[in-house]
Amino acid sequence: MEEKFIDAVVFDLDGVITDSAHYHFLAWRELARELGISINEVFNERLKGVSRMDSLELILQEGNLQNDFTLSEKATMAEKKNLHYCEFLKKLTPQDIMPGILELITNIKIEGISIGLASVSRNASTVLKALKLEDTFDYVVDAAKVKKSKPDPEIFLTACKQLDANPKRTIGIEDASAGIDSIKASEMFAVGVGNTLNKADYKVHSTKELQWELIKAEYKKWIER
Ligand code: B16
Ligand code: MG
Numbered sequence: 001m002e003e004k005f006i007d008a009v010v011f012d013l014d015g016v017i018t019d020s021a022h023y024h025f026l027a028w029r030e031l032a033r034e035l036g037i038s039i040n041e042v043f044n045e046r047l048k049g050v051s052r053m054d055s056l057e058l059i060l061q062e063g064n065l066q067n068d069f070t071l072s073e074k075a076t077m078a079e080k081k082n083l084h085y086c087e088f089l090k091k092l093t094p095q096d097i098m099p100g101i102l103e104l105i106t107n108i109k110i111e112g113i114s115i116g117l118a119s120v121s122r123n124a125s126t127v128l129k130a131l132k133l134e135d136t137f138d139y140v141v142d143a144a145k146v147k148k149s150k151p152d153p154e155i156f157l158t159a160c161k162q163l164d165a166n167p168k169r170t171i172g173i174e175d176a177s178a179g180i181d182s183i184k185a186s187e188m189f190a191v192g193v194g195n196t197l198n199k200a201d202y203k204v205h206s207t208k209e210l211q212w213e214l215i216k217a218e219y220k221k222w223i224e225r
Contacts, residue, residue, distance in 0.1 A: 006219060007165035009108050010156055010183075011137075012049065013119035013127060015175030016193055016207065018096045020127055021048055023088035028059060031081045037063030045196055049176030051120050051149035052078050082123075089123060092130035098207040105136065107212035114138045116159040118172070118182075120149045139163050151181035156188060171219055173210065174200075189219050 015021035025044045032039045037059060047055045056078050060066045069077070108115055117140045121127070124142035128134045139162040141155050148154045160167045172183035173191045180199050183190040192200025193207055202218040204210055 004112065005169065005223070006111075006113055006171060006216065007169040008114040008116055008138075008160065008163040009171045009173065010116040010118050010159045010163075010188070012172075012174045012176065012179050013117055013124055014121055015048060016098065016173055017101055017117075017133065018092065018098060018127065018131055020089070020092070020121075020123075021175060023085055024048075024055075026088065027081045027085040028055065030084055031077060032059050032063070035060075035063060035065060035077075037065070045177065049120065049150040049174065049178035049182070051143065052082065052122065054149055056081070086123065086126075089126055089130060092127065094132045097131050097133070100206075100208045100210050104207075104210050104212055114163045114165060116163050116165075117141065118155045118159045118179075119143075120146070120155060150176065150178040151185065153182050153185035156182050156186040160186065160188070168223070171215065189222050191215060191218075 011017055014024060024047065025041065028047060029039055039059060039062060043062065046058055050058065053074070056074055057066065105115060115137050117137045120143050122143045124140065125134070128140070139159060141158045146154045146158055156172055157167065160170050167186045167188045170188045171191060172188045173193065174180050174183060175193045177197060180190050180192050180197050184199060190200045192203045193210065195205060197203055201222050202215065
């Protein structure tokens with residue numbers, strides 16, 4: 001049997017496992033509109049992988065309103081956005097798992113490689129339940145388990161530690177620039193899904209292209225470079 005050269009694969013949730021990143025955008029856009037701030041999909045790239053309160057700060061800065069609200073008012077705004085987001089989550093079903101993801105997970109598991117999930121979302125467990133993936137991952141790191149949001153490496157390093165994986169023998173899959181920075185700061189191999197992730201070690205345009213044999217081949221080239 002071929003020697004195992006990868007310890008684990010750690011997935012991001014929003015934007016990789018399911019398109020909840022779009023629901024985050026719709027909920028933020030509505031809150032921003034109420035504040036007289038206009039945000040679009042290009043601006044939204046900066047919110048991906050960023051915690052709820054940090055996302056709110058970026059939106060307020062965009063409207064030059066960063067000094068206009070108390071902490072308590074900001075907490076109320078973030079809660080309002082979250083309630084709106086949670087309404088979208090009620091519609092989520094296993095049909096909303098991104099194309100190619102279940103096949104990828106199956107192929108990784110066949111080789112006895114651990115899989116983890118690293119999401120800074122406080123709604124991660126709700127999303128996993130809605131997708132019927134709550135028992136799929138060997139370890140899930142969510143907002144409750146880390147102090148620092150992506151791009152800090154804490155979340156991916158926590159996943160590696162809990163999976164007993166050496167970061168250099170671990171692959172991270174992300175759709176956000178903050179997430180790729182977090183993976184690289186962890187010294188892992190970074191797979192980027194999307195068009196704007198220049199720092200990724202291997203890039204694909206969509207989850208459909210996440211093929212295990214190709215990812216392994218790219219990882220091998222990277223580790224042997
Ligand atoms: P919540 P990920 C992140 O999840 C999202 O990408 C980001 O847009 C969101 O603001 C953040 O979770 C916090 O989410 O408001 O649900 O706590 O990409 O790390 O899975
Ligand atoms: Mg994401």
